[in-house]
Amino acid sequence: MKEELSILIQAQYPLIYLVTSEEERSEQAIANIAQTLKPQPRVFLWTVTNGVVEYGQPRTTQHNTVSPEAAIEWTIRQKEPGIYVFKDLHPFIDSPPVTRYLRDAIASFKDTHKTIVLMSPVQHVPIELEKEVVVLDFPLPDMKELNRVLSRQLEDGKNKRLTTESREKLLKAALGLTRDEAQKVYRKAQVTASRLTEAEVEIVLSEKKQLIRRNGILEYIEEDETIDSVGGLEELKRWLCQRSNAFTERAREYGLPQPKGMLILGVPGCGKSLIAKTTSRLWGLPLLRLDMGRVYDGSMVGRSEANLRNALKTAESIAPVILFIDELDKSFAGGAGSSDSDGGTSSRIFGSFLTWMQEKTSPVFVMATANRVERLPGEFLRKGRFDEIFFVDLPNQEERQEIFKIHLSKRRRDIDRFDLDQLANVSDGFSGAEIEQAAIAAMYEAFAQDREFTQLDIIAAIKSTLPLSKTMTEQVSALRDWARQRARPAASSMAEYQQMEF
Numbered sequence: 305m306k307e308e309l310s311i312l313i314q315a316q317y318p319l320i321y322l323v324t325s326e327e328e329r330s331e332q333a334i335a336n337i338a339q340t341l342k343p344q345p346r347v348f349l350w351t352v353t354n355g356v357v358e359y360g361q362p363r364t365t366q367h368n369t370v371s372p373e374a375a376i377e378w379t380i381r382q383k384e385p386g387i388y389v390f391k392d393l394h395p396f397i398d399s400p401p402v403t404r405y406l407r408d409a410i411a412s413f414k415d416t417h418k419t420i421v422l423m424s425p426v427q428h429v430p431i432e433l434e435k436e437v438v439v440l441d442f443p444l445p446d447m448k449e450l451n452r453v454l455s456r457q458l459e460d461g462k463n464k465r466l467t468t469e470s471r472e473k474l475l476k477a478a479l480g481l482t483r484d485e486a487q488k489v490y491r492k493a494q495v496t497a498s499r500l501t502e503a504e505v506e507i508v509l510s511e512k513k514q515l516i517r518r519n520g521i522l523e524y525i526e527e528d529e530t531i532d533s534v535g536g537l538e539e540l541k542r543w544l545c546q547r548s549n550a551f552t553e554r555a556r557e558y559g560l561p562q563p564k565g566m567l568i569l570g571v572p573g574c575g576k577s578l579i580a581k582t583t584s585r586l587w588g589l590p591l592l593r594l595d596m597g598r599v600y601d602g603s604m605v606g607r608s609e610a611n612l613r614n615a616l617k618t619a620e621s622i623a624p625v626i627l628f629i630d631e632l633d634k635s636f637a638g639g640a641g642s643s644d645s646d647g648g649t650s651s652r653i654f655g656s657f658l659t660w661m662q663e664k665t666s667p668v669f670v671m672a673t674a675n676r677v678e679r680l681p682g683e684f685l686r687k688g689r690f691d692e693i694f695f696v697d698l699p700n701q702e703e704r705q706e707i708f709k710i711h712l713s714k715r716r717r718d719i720d721r722f723d724l725d726q727l728a729n730v731s732d733g734f735s736g737a738e739i740e741q742a743a744i745a746a747m748y749e750a751f752a753q754d755r756e757f758t759q760l761d762i763i764a765a766i767k768s769t770l771p772l773s774k775t776m777t778e779q780v781s782a783l784r785d786w787a788r789q790r791a792r793p794a795a796s797s798m799a800e801y802q803q804m805e806f
């Protein structure tokens with residue numbers, strides 16, 4: 305990316321929008337780029353508090369350049385090559401004089417080796433400038449840059465000798481953090497353990513988890529259950545198992561494409577979220593949950609986009625990673641194209657997300673679940689967006705047996721005491737979650753009477769439950785009809801799947 309920025313400046317692009325919250329790091333990068341250029345431009349920084357100040361020089365404001373208009377006008381008057389970094393111009397950029405001055409600047413910069421860089425954590429470009437500006441994302445530090453941070457921290461400490469592997473583990477653990485954050489995390493690990501070795505990887509990781517959670521949009525999920533705790537869904541399991549090594553170097557050498565993502569659709573309470581979470585263990589990859597609801601922020605124009613962008617940037621820098629979006633349908637309440645009350649924010653967000661999915665090259669596997677198809681914008685369901693769309697139906701007789709078995713064993717009960725066949729029969733139409741609840745209800749009943757629970761307690765609990773599939777028959781059958789045409793059943797065998805019409 306730094307190369308990209310450098311190329312754009314060399315190619316005399318007049319206006320570059322750099323989206324970043326790491327001001328100091330990006331300023332340094334720009335200053336470094338400037339030093340390699342011929343003719344070498346001077347670098348100036350503008351803020352609304354200080355006006356225009358030359359980078360690396362004592363803080364003396366260039367004559368009367370505090371107002372954005374005056375500052376831009378000042379850049380137009382400069383004769384020498386220069387890079388003018390405007391920090392946080394976004395709140396002012398919509399004012400007609402500012403937009404106009406920027407357009408004038410762009411026109412006058414032709415063949416002058418002058419460039420304006422708009423640096424801001426929020427991307428907001430007025431329509432008048434859309435065609436003239438190039439938007440770049442300043443990426444989070446890579447291993448090489450983190451290595452410099454780590455080395456500096458190691459110099460401060462006592463232990464300087466680290467094996468290459470230990471070093472790599474410490475670096476990997478900090479991927480996804482900004483430079484300042486990485487610095488803090490390494491420092492904290494060193495202070496806590498009074499050393500910084502491979503043993504401190506855990507401290508670094510747990511600090512990272514907290515930092516990532518702090519923005520409220522991404523969350524590290526650690527699921528203790530394995531895929532064996534999911535009953536049924538054999539076809540889906542097989543698909544996932546087959547891809548256990550899909551993100552290895554070996555798979556690339558073999559010529560396999562990187563899996564992009566999957567969508568799991570289906571009846572609520574049938575194990576969609578559960579199986580998604582267990583994939584993390586199965587594949588040995590971290591799982592980050594993206595909370596789409598929290599991406600929305602009405603406080604400022606462009607804030608929601610910036611939230612999404614930051615979250616995706618973090619995910620990419622941790623890749624290979626699974627990006628888990630649970631209940632995707634809920635985040636697009638109005639669907640695309642509908643001009644809902646949010647002024648089109650949700651369709652814009654959804655557009656940027658799809659574009660990202662389309663263009664991403666980093667190994668971020670998107671794992672989305674949804675309960676209702678009619679709420680999902682059609683573009684999501686089009687072939688090729690996801691590698692596969694699976695449909696999770698209510699468990700059949702055999703699957704219900706398996707689910708009972710899983711939940712009774714999980715509660716350390718001897719399953720031979722139970723007639724699983726009968727339990728599966730009476731629980732026809734129950735989801736996995738409802739089966740689990742029935743078992744728990746039976747346990748409560750017996751526990752209150754100070755005795756062990758039995759087959760009869762479970763049957764009684766089942767009989768007193770009205771399953772969702774009965775109260776929402778229409779919805780379930782509509783979903784089934786839809787899925788029959790377009791999705792792959794998570795439970796059935798390949799043979800049945802191939803018999804289906806497409």
Ligand SMILES: Nc1ncnc2c1ncn2[C@@H]1O[C@H](COP(=O)(O)OP(=O)(O)O)[C@@H](O)[C@H]1O
Nearest residue numbers: 533534535572573574575576577578707736737
């Ligand atoms: N197929 C299943 N096998 C085992 N447990 C299940 C299954 N389906 C649901 N459950 C139980 O119900 C809980 C809720 O299921 P969940 O995965 O959240 O359903 P969904 O995401 O499809 O609505 C799970 O955590 C698990 O305990």
Ligand SMILES: [Mg+2]
Nearest residue numbers: 576577630673
């Ligand atoms: Mg769920």
